[in-house]
Amino acid sequence: MRSTFGIGQRPPGELPPPEDGEKVGLMRHRARQRLSARGLAYVADEAVLIVSELVTNAIVHSGGREVTVILSLRAGFLRIDVHDGVPSCHTHPKAPRDADENGRGLVLVQSLAEEGRGTWGVEDAGATTWCELKLAAS
Incomplete structure (x- = not known):
C-alpha cells in the first residue's frame, strides 16, 4: 500500500484543521483493509495504531505539505x-510526564515494535519514521 495526501500549511504552533485530522482515520481504514486483504488481519490492530500515531505526528509536527x-x-x-x-x-x-496531554505517540510505537519483536527508527534526517513488526511464521 502506498498512499500520499496533502495537508494544509499553517503557522508553527497552530493546530491542524479538522480535514487534516480526518486523513488519519482514512489511513487507518486503508491500512486495515489492505492487511485483511493480504491475510494479515492478525497484525492489523497493532499496525493501524502505529499508522495512526505516525501519521498524526507527521500532520501535527512536520510543517510539511504532503x-x-x-x-x-x-x-x-x-x-x-x-x-x-x-x-x-x-x-x-x-x-x-503524567500530566502531559500529548507526547506519547513515539513511546507507544516503540512499545508496540518491541512487543511485536520488531523495531522502529527514522531515516532521511527525520523526514521518514518507520516501524517493523515481525509476521507470524506460516
Missing part, C-alpha cells in the same frame, strides 16, 4: 513508513 504512508512486506516483517519530507531533530521518544 504525507506518504507505505506498508510493505520484507523478509517476514510488515514495514510501515510515514514520510513527511521535512527533516527533524526529534527522532527519539521522550518519556512524557
Whole structure:
C-alpha cells in the first residue's frame, strides 16, 4: 500500500484543521483493509495504531505539505513508513510526564515494535519514521 495526501500549511504552533485530522482515520481504514486483504488481519490492530500515531505526528509536527504512508512486506516483517519530507531533530521518544496531554505517540510505537519483536527508527534526517513488526511464521 502506498498512499500520499496533502495537508494544509499553517503557522508553527497552530493546530491542524479538522480535514487534516480526518486523513488519519482514512489511513487507518486503508491500512486495515489492505492487511485483511493480504491475510494479515492478525497484525492489523497493532499496525493501524502505529499508522495512526505516525501519521498524526507527521500532520501535527512536520510543517510539511504532503504525507506518504507505505506498508510493505520484507523478509517476514510488515514495514510501515510515514514520510513527511521535512527533516527533524526529534527522532527519539521522550518519556512524557503524567500530566502531559500529548507526547506519547513515539513511546507507544516503540512499545508496540518491541512487543511485536520488531523495531522502529527514522531515516532521511527525520523526514521518514518507520516501524517493523515481525509476521507470524506460516
